[in-house]
Amino acid sequence: MEELRVLLVTFPGQGHINPSLQLAKRLAAAGLKVTFLTASSGLTRMSKATTATPPGLTFAGFSDGATASFKTADDVNDYMVELRRLGSRAVEDMIASAAANGQPFVHVVYTILLPWVGQIARDLNIPSTFLWIQPAALFGVYYHYLNGYGDAIRENVVDPSWSIHLPGLPQLHSRDLPSVIKPSNVYDFAVPLVQEHLDFLASEKNPKILINTFDTLEPEALKVVENINLVTVGPLIPSAFLDGKDPSDTSFGGDLFQKSADHYIEWLNSKPKESVVYLSFGSLLVLSNRQTEEIARGLIQSRRPFLWVMRRTENGEKQEDKLSCKEELEELGMIVPWCSQVEVLQHPSLGCFVSHCGWNSSLESLVSGVPVVGFPQWSDQATNAKLIEDVWKTGIRLTENEEGIVEGGEIKRCIEMAMEGEEMRRNAKKWKDLALEAAGEGGSSTVNLRAFLGEIEAGGEPDEPFLSPLTL
Numbered sequence: 381m382e383e384l385r386v387l388l389v390t391f392p393g394q395g396h397i398n399p400s401l402q403l404a405k406r407l408a409a410a411g412l413k414v415t416f417l418t419a420s421s422g423l424t425r426m427s428k429a430t431t432a433t434p435p436g437l438t439f440a441g442f443s444d445g446a447t448a449s450f451k452t453a454d455d456v457n458d459y460m461v462e463l464r465r466l467g468s469r470a471v472e473d474m475i476a477s478a479a480a481n482g483q484p485f486v487h488v489v490y491t492i493l494l495p496w497v498g499q500i501a502r503d504l505n506i507p508s509t510f511l512w513i514q515p516a517a518l519f520g521v522y523y524h525y526l527n528g529y530g531d532a533i534r535e536n537v538v539d540p541s542w543s544i545h546l547p548g549l550p551q552l553h554s555r556d557l558p559s560v561i562k563p564s565n566v567y568d569f570a571v572p573l574v575q576e577h578l579d580f581l582a583s584e585k586n587p588k589i590l591i592n593t594f595d596t597l598e599p600e601a602l603k604v605v606e607n608i609n610l611v612t613v614g615p616l617i618p619s620a621f622l623d624g625k626d627p628s629d630t631s632f633g634g635d636l637f638q639k640s641a642d643h644y645i646e647w648l649n650s651k652p653k654e655s656v657v658y659l660s661f662g663s664l665l666v667l668s669n670r671q672t673e674e675i676a677r678g679l680i681q682s683r684r685p686f687l688w689v690m691r692r693t694e695n696g697e698k699q700e701d702k703l704s705c706k707e708e709l710e711e712l713g714m715i716v717p718w719c720s721q722v723e724v725l726q727h728p729s730l731g732c733f734v735s736h737c738g739w740n741s742s743l744e745s746l747v748s749g750v751p752v753v754g755f756p757q758w759s760d761q762a763t764n765a766k767l768i769e770d771v772w773k774t775g776i777r778l779t780e781n782e783e784g785i786v787e788g789g790e791i792k793r794c795i796e797m798a799m800e801g802e803e804m805r806r807n808a809k810k811w812k813d814l815a816l817e818a819a820g821e822g823g824s825s826t827v828n829l830r831a832f833l834g835e836i837e838a839g840g841e842p843d844e845p846f847l848s849p850l851t852l
């Protein structure tokens with residue numbers, strides 16, 4: 381087979397890199413040559429990934445002008461402008477130099493927040509595909525917000541008792557909606573970028589996107605946007621946890637941020653089945669010291685073993701050192717700065733996952749059959765938490781007090797419910813089986829991925845529908 385080259389461009393955040401990297405690995409394993417391009421600030425977290433990747437996958441980075449930290453929302457808004465300027469140049473250069481070397485890219489894949497990549501590909505006459513890395517439900521929420529429901533949401537969303545029924549979605553209360561469509565949003569770039577993605581799709585003849593979810597998980601949300609074909613390829617998690625064919629493929633890319641001691645696995649080995657509470661709030665969030673203290677109190681009250689990921693601050697400080705009850709806490713459980721999360725979630729001793737409900741963490745909990753205590757903070761997390769609690773019924777969401785703090789007693793209460801709720805555990809196991817089925821041989825996501833590969837192989841025009849699946 382002639383060598384087919386694909387350029388995959390992603391935003392340099394962990395939650396974007398992880399699923400994109402899994403898609404890149406699947407394309408490379410099918411025989412394509414894939415260049416994974418992101419800003420160098422994201423690549424540096426992946427240094428180990430480069431040593432553990434299949435042949436055919438290479439990494440490239442560009443400078444995004446990121447300085448050490450983002451102190452204000454304006455810093456982030458400014459960063460997005462720079463990312464677009466520098467990223468556009470990098471994508472154009474990469475495509476041009478590949479063509480000049482006689483190894484042109486035949487397809488470009490790009491993720492959310494980067495609609496300009498699709499435009500560049502189109503200008504250079506290369507077919508492109510958009511990879512949506514949140515659930516279909518969120519695509520639906522944004523779509524309807526920008527197509528007919530925006531005024532109703534803006535006018536009412538400040539009322540906590542208000543709710544709305546958007547097509548294909550459960551009844552959503554104000555607190556279930558994504559933060560970027562609320563008046564309190566400070567990230568000015570977010571909604572216009574989603575609009576730009578939708579405008580770009582609308583200008584295609586047969587718009588379609590790849591999406592990191594699976595058919596049985598969101599059957600209604602997947603169908604609701606009539607003229608855009610949402611094609612499921614999820615769950616995009618390391619293949620060892622799906623088909624087990626490549627047992628070495630267990631991580632998203634090594635230690636990524638901060639290497640934690642691997643002794644947490646040994647520690648988990650020493651704990652009884654389904655006894656451990658795992659806590660992690662993703663790669664970005666930093667909870668206030670007061671909130672961290674309340675979580676610690678909740679853990680002490682519940683008297684269960686726990687594994688808690690508390691990332692270090694940029695200058696290496698440990699937030700746990702500020703806890704008034706650190707010693708008492710460490711008698712019960714273990715605090716690590718980072719861990720191999722899917723490995724942890726799949727460990728037999730895992731009982732429940734106290735999570736911020738980022739989409740990767742949410743999917744990973746579903747694939748692992750682990751009940752969730754949801755503690756959403758921003759972006760899509762509140763909607764994900766709603767789906768976990770009310771649609772998939774694999775978890776429970778924490779409730780804040782009037783000051784916006786979740787108290788220790790509430791944390792204990794929800795941990796007890798997740799650990800002891802038999803229905804939640806039964807549902808979690810059901811979704812695990814369905815996720816594995818979707819990603820297995822003959823499963824919907826596998827079939828869709830093969831069809832996508834077939835399209836690339838056939839030199840698919842950007843506006844053509846997917847071809848029928850090829851055998852690879």
Ligand code: UDP
Pocket residue numbers: 393394395396398632660661662663664665689717718719720721722737738739740741742744
């Ligand atoms: N993660 C990890 N180890 C940790 C914490 C997080 O490997 O200690 C991974 C996790 O498995 C997930 C990603 O980081 O794939 C976080 O993505 P998510 O969408 O859940 O949250 P975000 O970081 O985007 O807020």
